[in-house]
Amino acid sequence: MLVNWKYRPRDTFIQRLDPRTRFIFMACIVLALTLPEIWDYRIIFSLFLLSLTLYLMARIPWKDVRRAWMYIFILVFFIVGINAVLFGRGGPSSLTSYPSPVVFVLSLLGWEKPITVARLWFAVVQIARMLTMAMLALPFPYTLDPNIYGITFKRMGVSDQISFTMDLAFRFLPTFARDLTITIDAQRARGYEVEKLSGGIVSRIQRLAPLIIPVTMQSTVTGEEVIDAMDLRAFGTARRTWLKELHYAPRDYLMIGLGIAIFIACCVLKWVYGIGDFIVPDFFIKLFV
Amino acid sequence: MSNASITMDERGRTWEFGTRQVVYGAIGAALYGVLSWATNIFPLPAAGNITFRPAVAILIFFSIAYGPWVGLLAGLIGNTLGDMLTGWGLYWNWSVGNGLMGLVAGIGFLTIINYRGTRDILKAIGWGTLGIAVGMLFASLTEMFVSGIDLSTALVGYFLPAFLGNFVVTAVLLPILMIAFAGVAARRGR
Numbered sequence: 001m002l003v004n005w006k007y008r009p010r011d012t013f014i015q016r017l018d019p020r021t022r023f024i025f026m027a028c029i030v031l032a033l034t035l036p037e038i039w040d041y042r043i044i045f046s047l048f049l050l051s052l053t054l055y056l057m058a059r060i061p062w063k064d065v066r067r068a069w070m071y072i073f074i075l076v077f078f079i080v081g082i083n084a085v086l087f088g089r090g091g092p093s094s095l096t097s098y099p100s101p102v103v104f105v106l107s108l109l110g111w112e113k114p115i116t117v118a119r120l121w122f123a124v125v126q127i128a129r130m131l132t133m134a135m136l137a138l139p140f141p142y143t144l145d146p147n148i149y150g151i152t153f154k155r156m157g158v159s160d161q162i163s164f165t166m167d168l169a170f171r172f173l174p175t176f177a178r179d180l181t182i183t184i185d186a187q188r189a190r191g192y193e194v195e196k197l198s199g200g201i202v203s204r205i206q207r208l209a210p211l212i213i214p215v216t217m218q219s220t221v222t223g224e225e226v227i228d229a230m231d232l233r234a235f236g237t238a239r240r241t242w243l244k245e246l247h248y249a250p251r252d253y254l255m256i257g258l259g260i261a262i263f264i265a266c267c268v269l270k271w272v273y274g275i276g277d278f279i280v281p282d283f284f285i286k287l288f289v
Numbered sequence: 290m291s292n293a294s295i296t297m298d299e300r301g302r303t304w305e306f307g308t309r310q311v312v313y314g315a316i317g318a319a320l321y322g323v324l325s326w327a328t329n330i331f332p333l334p335a336a337g338n339i340t341f342r343p344a345v346a347i348l349i350f351f352s353i354a355y356g357p358w359v360g361l362l363a364g365l366i367g368n369t370l371g372d373m374l375t376g377w378g379l380y381w382n383w384s385v386g387n388g389l390m391g392l393v394a395g396i397g398f399l400t401i402i403n404y405r406g407t408r409d410i411l412k413a414i415g416w417g418t419l420g421i422a423v424g425m426l427f428a429s430l431t432e433m434f435v436s437g438i439d440l441s442t443a444l445v446g447y448f449l450p451a452f453l454g455n456f457v458v459t460a461v462l463l464p465i466l467m468i469a470f471a472g473v474a475a476r477r478g479r
Contacts, residue, residue, distance in 0.1 A: 030435070169315040169318035173322060173323060202461055219316050219320055220313075226312045
């Protein structure tokens with residue numbers, strides 16, 4: 001078993017961006033959608049297209065992201081989508097009182113639920129809203145070098161200690177994955193069947209102990225050795241320097257500017273002009289009437 | 290009591306943030322990340338939409354053994370690593386929720402003296418449960434803003450399954466981890 005880190009260097013616009021730019025841009029879009037509570041399909045669909053464009057520009061092969069998309073689709077379509085259609089939950093309070101024709105009445109075990117056009121449209125909008133955010137977050141593990149997370153957060157104002165913790169965690173990852181592999185192999189040699197955990201839930205969890213305990217206890221011993229080594233090098237007594245340096249390029253300023261502009265525009269539209277509330281377009285109503 | 294020596298020395302420095310916290314925060318995060326990812330390879334079947342993440346017990350253990358900062362960092366970074374390894378992207382609110390889970394459970398570090406003692410093990414489970422409740426509640430409630438779900442969906446669809454799954458795992462594995470740790474700490478003598 002190998003930890004298959006998803007990152008692959010590709011010469012794309014997304015990978016040429018400074019990592020700080022990508023985090024700031026994502027934060028701007030998430031805040032633009034959530035802080036002023038935007039539910040207007042015109043704004044959401046525009047941001048959805050922008051997000052989709054950036055996602056496609058990352059050029060991540062489908063086979064790499066297939067599993068992740070499956071998880072996102074299940075969450076978005078079944079949990080959020082169906083919930084939105086049946087109950088109209090989660091959206092603005094105006095949704096439940098939004099005047100719209102009934103498409104059909106869902107009858108289940110004596111329980112009747114009128115499904116309105118507004119609820120159907122709300123499900124579409126909510127799915128687009130969630131996918132907009134998911135498409136910005138999903139590419140990170142595939143397109144950002146694990147070695148630059150530490151310096152990225154340091155240059156975003158996070159302290160040396162926390163940035164170094166992050167850096168160290170990335171470096172420990174393959175070591176502990178290897179330890180886990182060795183432990184699994186050793187336990188298998190003693191007749192432990194990892195794939196065949198039987199019994200009740202508690203006993204199944206208990207049976208994971210032969211894998212978890214040795215790796216965890218070994219890591220606590222390793223920790224003491226690392227602390228000794230770092231203390232001997234006077235860690236934390238002076239400001240740290242970092243091996244890699246990050247520099248903004250003009251494209252980074254452009255992207256950060258775009259992100260901030262979108263955030264400000266959404267706030268102004270909602271709070272100054274009152275645009276951004278949930279509305280059902282006429283063409284959608286006409287489909288059912 | 291040799292197995293308690295490691296905490297007797299540190300208890301007065303609960304909120305200190307030095308080399309020890311940096312290293313164990315990183316180790317906790319890496320372990321949490323690796324085991325979260327491994328759970329996807331050897332999934333534990335569960336009832337309904339409750340999923341079991343055995344790695345949560347590691348997070349609570351690191352919080353109880355090394356304090357709140359270690360718990361915060363292990364949860365925050367570890368959850369991010371686990372999601373990234375699996376290729377799920379970044380879910381900031383669940384990572385912060387996991388960080389809070391470690392932070393709150395880590396306050397229990399103050400109260401644990403004997404890692405083998407039944408009373409202290411129960412205390413640790415209690416702090417772990419409180420941490421799970423706070424962390425998962427935060428993550429579930431912030432989903433209302435992130436995903437636009439309503440309060441009842443946040444509580445019934447997100448919080449309850451996450452809380453129950455994490456609680457069961459912690460209640461089963463934490464005592465085993467604590468007893469094993471007592472033995473290691475006694476052998477190491479520091």
